[in-house]
Amino acid sequence: MYVVNRDSVTTSAIPTDSHPGSGQPVEASGPMTHRQILEALSGLLLAMFVAMLSSTVVTNALPRIVSDLDGSQTGYTWVVVATLLAMTATTPIWGKLSDLFSKKLLVQLALVIYSIGSVIAAAAPSMEVLIGARVIQGLGVGGLTALVQVVIATMVSPRERGRYSGYIGAVFALATVSGPLIGGVIVDSPLGWRGCFFVGIPFAVVAFGLLQKTLHLPVVKRPVRIDFLGATLIMAGVSTLLVWVSLAGNQFAWVSPTTAVLVVLGLAVIAAALYVEGRVAAEPIIALHLFRDRTIALATTASVMIGVAMFGSTVYLSQYFQTARGMTPTHAGLMSIAMVGGLLISSITTGRIITATGRWKRFLVGGMVLVVIGLGLLGTIDETTNLAVVAGFMAVLGIGLGATMQNLVLAVQNNVPLSELGAASSVVAFFRSLGGSIGVSALGALLSHQVAGNVTSGLADLGIEETSHQSHEIPDLATLPAPVRAVFEHAFGESFGHLFFVAAPFAVVALICVLLIKEVPLRTTNDLVPSEEARADELLADAAPEATGELTATIPTR
Known part of the structure; x- marks a missing residue:
């Protein structure tokens, strides 16, 4: 006899803990209830919070960090890029390991x-050590980011996954809101900016314990074949091109022998990586055959463009707020609430609607339209724009991002079998992070170049002769004379709007990709081709609301 439990979530049979000494997994006794899944995800969601906090808590501290460590705009960029690059390169590895x-x-x-990297970053005596520590943090964050999606996909069917993707979006929003606020308060306190790198460690310890107690997933044992060569080539090729993008125009000319060497070398290494992934690796880091699927190919392209537009502009x-508007780190953190509030509401709302309807494309399209509009509006800001107007523009961008980011992953997961969920999920995360690395690096170089030009002309108007490196440094504005401070505020204020205008076309490309994706209703099981038993369960579940009255029938007679 079948009994339909409306409080349960349809899952495929999920192995949990093994019997002691058996070495074999035990099948789950039945569908997991919503409460059981939340208990299992408690430590995982806290781990996700740690991953997001590692980036957001440092955001408001960066201007002070760069000033204290005598860094430049390029150094500012690489503190961010280092984490993104390490996360990008290792995300597919974590996905494969899963x-x-x-x-x-x-x-x-x-x-x-992540915790080891945080301790080193907190004690960093120079920009070089800090950037190295951020690489270590990125290795951990890459794992946390990739594995959250994989674990949810393992436990929950695509149809129900929208609800839990909404929870991830909520955690993302919470970390994004609280991170800048926490970071701003810490920077303005006696702890200083170094305290920002310690704040995530207690959360990491608690998450570790919760995972040990509540998360029970299958342990797959088969011959291990990790594509370390492919991973090394991918990281080396991408790093080479990012070094070129971030340093060209400052350390050497865009058209120069150094540019030629870096570009040719980077492209050659990436070509070698593609050859290894397609022809050599037994289990490649990036499974190229996945791109034969139209949805995966388009979603991946959109992820790259979103990464460029989102990370490259919002970071x-x-x-x-601190350099162009003269705000304290705490005040700058408060300004982020507008964008993250929109992201929070959007991600939770769309997740619940998608779970109820099984339809997701309309939210991807609508979200990308809002992202394009939001970036275009932010492209009009300068150092004099009303802050309420800036907050409104940020809210539009946040609503668009909330409806887009997690649902792209959901669309991809819906098109692959359970055995490839890890690889497929990590591919989307990989290319989004890759786009973010490119965006932060390229737009950071653009910002540095424009600010330098504006500072040079502004100081010249005041009759002040600058040093050879003065225009590329990020000064402590509070220590500058009022006329010089006004020059730097105007230089940054005028330059930031250009970043959003440059980012907007990438969002347009992502919108086109989303429009071309063919919507496939979300499955209610984790199997790409449901078994007959699963089909029967689905039919019974669908029929349950109807089966409330007496069973009657009309029997024809001769």
């Missing part, structure tokens, strides 16, 4: 790596 080893153990390992908003 198909081979205990997912819980991998999440815990990522938390440990500098805190710098805009």
Whole structure:
């Protein structure tokens, strides 16, 4: 006899803990209830909070950090890019490892790596050491970011996954709101900016314990074949091109022998990586065959464009508020609430509607339209724009991002079998992070170039002769004479709007990709081709609301 439990979530049979000494997984006794899934996800969501906090808590501290460590605009950019690049390069590796080893153990390992990087960053005596520590943090964050999606996909069917993607969006929004606020308060306190790198460690410790207690997932044991060569080539090729983008125009000319060497070398290494992934690697980091699927190919392209537009533009908003508007780190953190509030409401609302209807494309399209509009509106700001207007523009962008980011992953997961969920999920995260690395690096170089030009002309108007490196430094505005401070505020204020205008066309490309994606209703099981038993369960679940009266029938007679 079948009994339909409307409080349960349809899942495929999920192995949990093994019997002691058996070495074999035990099948789950039945569908997990919403409460059981939330208990299992408690540590995972806290781990996700740690991953997001690692980036957002430092945002408002960066201007002070760069000033204290005598850094430049390029150094500012690379503190961000270092984490993104490490996260980008390792996300596919974590995804592949999740198909081979205990997912819980991998999440815990990522938390440990993140904590080690945080301690080193807090004690960093120079920009070089800080950037290296941020690389270590990025290794851990890459694992946390990739594995959250994989674990949810393992436990929950695509149809129900929208609800839990909304929770991820809520955690993302909470970290994005609280991070800048926490970071701003810490920077303005006696702890200083170094305290920002310690704040995530207690959360990591608690998340580690919760995962040990509540998360029980299958442990897959099969021959391990990790594509370390492919991962190394991908990271080397991307790093080479990012070094070129971030340094060209400052350290050497865009058209120069150095440019030629870096571009040719970077492209050659990436070509070698593609050859290894397609022809050599037994289990490639990036499974190229996935791109034969139209949805995956378009969603991946859109992810790259979103990464460029989102990371490349929004990462500098805190710098805009502090350098162009003269705000304290705490005040700058408060200004981020507008964008993240929109993201929070949008992600939760769309997640619930998608779960109820199984339809997702309309939210992707609508979200991307709002992203394009939001970037275009932010392209009009300068150092004199009314702050309420800036907040409104940020809210529009946040609503668009909330409806888009998690649902692109959902669309991809709906098109792959359970055995490839890890690889497919990590591919989307990889290319979004890759786009973010490119965007932060390229737009950071553009910002540095424009600010330098504006500072040079502004100081010349005051009759002040600048040093050879003065225009590329980020000064402590509070220590500058009023006329010079006004020059720097105007230089940054006028330059920031250009970043959003440059980012907007990338969002347009992402919108076109989303429009071309063919919508496939979300499955209610984790199997790409549901079994007959799963089909029967679905039919019974659908029929349950109707089966409330007496069973009657008309029997024809002769």
